[in-house]
Amino acid sequence: MVESTNTRDILVQLGKKVVQSILNEEFPRLEIPDRSTDNIVFDPEQGQFVLGTTRVMRDSSKIRHVKSFAQLVWVASFAKDLLDASRTSSLRDLYYSSEAFGVKFVDQAESDRIVADLESLSGMAREDFGVFPEEHSSVYGQVTMRYTVPGYLGREVDLTVSPDGLPIGPALMTAEPVKSNAEIVLAVECGGMFARLIETRAWERFKAVLIHLGGQPPRSTRRLMRLLHDRLDLPVYIFTDGDPWGMHIAQVIITGSANAAHIRGLTIPDARWIGVTPEDIVEYSLPCDSMNDADIKRLDELALDSRYTGPEWQQHISGFKDLRRKAEQQAFSRYGMDYVVDTYLADKLA
């Protein structure tokens, strides 16, 4: 990990600032970029959400702030310990670890928030200091990666090594692609589809690196996709369920989420959502369900979202609204097991 010394420096500097201030008999204060929705703007140039210029002051002399200030400094020191020991942790693990240090969080949401505070304060992603989410998504394809983590440094792994796909964890996220036969990245929402594409050797046919997203993908997965896209110059295609939620999974991969507006290097602006679009539902006569109130409400929200201002997106939204129906990826199975590969994906990726 090339950036680890740098990340470490930033954390050490944070500690020095705090200590120096106490030695000067002043209460330490930190200015943190404001992550509230008022301060999140869509930057069309970067094609992603970014934080505005507003900053909030966290002042340790205030009773209201002192606890979260302490939590923040603890998370930083926990992160530094992880780096020094070349270890990783998960958000949940971090939440439980806090008790051993006498730091208290009401719930994991609170500790997740403090982690995000440290991210926006330091300008680093939590993955940089070894904190990963619990869930894993997977990858499968004709790419060889070389690990950079201690213990596996320099070892290579072929991403077709397991017929179940390889979980995307901290080690894979920081690995370097060294060899590839792939020509595209194909990300799919659900595990059933991922397995189907492996079994039918669709990866060979489309020369695709398959990614299993499993709903909204963890950031490490988005990182890996971005890495494959940047380094190997692979176009990225996203295949999700045909509903506002599936569409939004694609949107987040393309332009980023409000939650991670303080993080750079995750978005893939030229990735493409191939479906299931409202048109596909009609064109392929897919079996479908009626939308519920939550689905409709979500469509209304997305219609106003600045990420969806493009005509193509607006067309999808109005398409769903007119149809008032939604279809899952598996719906193609009504035409047989291989239909989705032989017909649908063949059409879309042609």
Added chain:
Amino acid sequence: MAAVFNSISPAEFFYRNRHMAGFGNATLAVYSTVRELVENSLDACEDSGRLPFIIVDLVDESHDFVSVTVADNGTGIPYQHVSESFGKMLFGSKYDTRQKRGTFGLGATMAVLYGQITTEHAVEVHTQTGTSGGHAYRLLIDIEHNVPIVESDSTLDRDGPGTTVTIHIKGDLKRAQDRILEYLRMTTIVTPHAKVLLRINRIATATLGRWTEQLPSVPVVSKPHPRAADLEMLKRLIAENKQKSVRSILVESFQQVGDHTAARLLRHAALDSRKVGWSLSREEISRLSAALKSFDGFARPDGSCLSPVGRDSFLTSVKSVFPVSFCSYGRRGPSEWEGNPFVVEGVLASGDSVDESDVPVLYRFANKVPLLYDASDDVFMKVLKKIDWSKYCVRGARQVYVFVHLSSTRIPYRAAGKQSIALVPEIEAEALTLLRGLARELGKSARELGHRGRSVKKMHEFAKSFRLIAKFGASLAESDIPPTERLISGLFEGSDNGRVD
């Protein structure tokens, strides 16, 4: 079958049982060697009436060998006693009745013995009693016969009176050094007029003290209290005074016994007070011995043979070594346990810390020696646990430290390692009264703090979080934890800067 009976010399006995004396493993051996030499040095300085300056030099030599050198500016050792002081078990100047750090002149010889057996090195002693004309010796112990062997003896001037002792032992310096530093730091708490320099591998690692120039009161040698006499002592006294009447033997040998008390005691023992020493039968002597224990007409033992640290010195040293704000001192005694006078004194302090616990942190001392091991069995630990500290606003507030020092002509150690004090009811009772009194003082101060300005609870919570900031900030910066007490108390004492919003 005939059993073979062997007698072994004290030297051999102690080597075989070295774990009892604190030489059970390589780490402890270094620690115990330093401790024994430093204690002898401090005793020698106290006798000289000078402000002690002790230099401890620890050097890692090849093959786990460590050389331990301790130099002092004390009285020096009279040249005719040097060889026996270091080369013979159970020889020493410490058999009289007054407070001393060492007890039987056993420890330093144990270190010499351990060194000799593990490294085959002689102990090097350089001592000088006057302004010039010092002597340098190399000594070994004849273990079988418990007699010293003088390898060499030469005159060698020293820069002033005092003693330098070097012992080579097998030991683990790396693992012992933190303990040794802690031991020396704690030593300066109860010997605040001493300055101690610690060098490890020729690098000055720490300079501790001197926190005060005030010399402690010199304990006066006194006669034993009658209740402290056992049958053996009584037999010896009578044998030494064969021609005297039993009454004058009692009056001359013991404190708190005048003609009047002696007469009452002898009536209690049903003995004729005019009977002379040689005429006492065995049965009469043991009756007298029992009477000494059961007679309740003795006044308390005299405390002038004790040398407590004292209010000013104790408070000064605690404040010098620990980041504390509140400090109070208390003292109980002199009282006695089995005729041995004792004083228990203590300081209760509170201040900055990040490792909060509901129970105060206890530091134990006996005759100006810090006790670092085996705390759980100690009488003071038992007393500490008897007190409900939450009543005195200890919980979650500030870190509370308790320093307790027992001064006595005899410390009832639980074992030869001298690390914890036995549960003697008299000591326990006095210590409990002492700590309760100190705890009340603390409670009062905490409540006063609470009445002023904001609620104690708010401040406690704030302080707790703020100390975490200092702690984790320091861990990030890889520096020492900065002191936070002043900032916190400043925030809560200055009443109207409106920070609580």
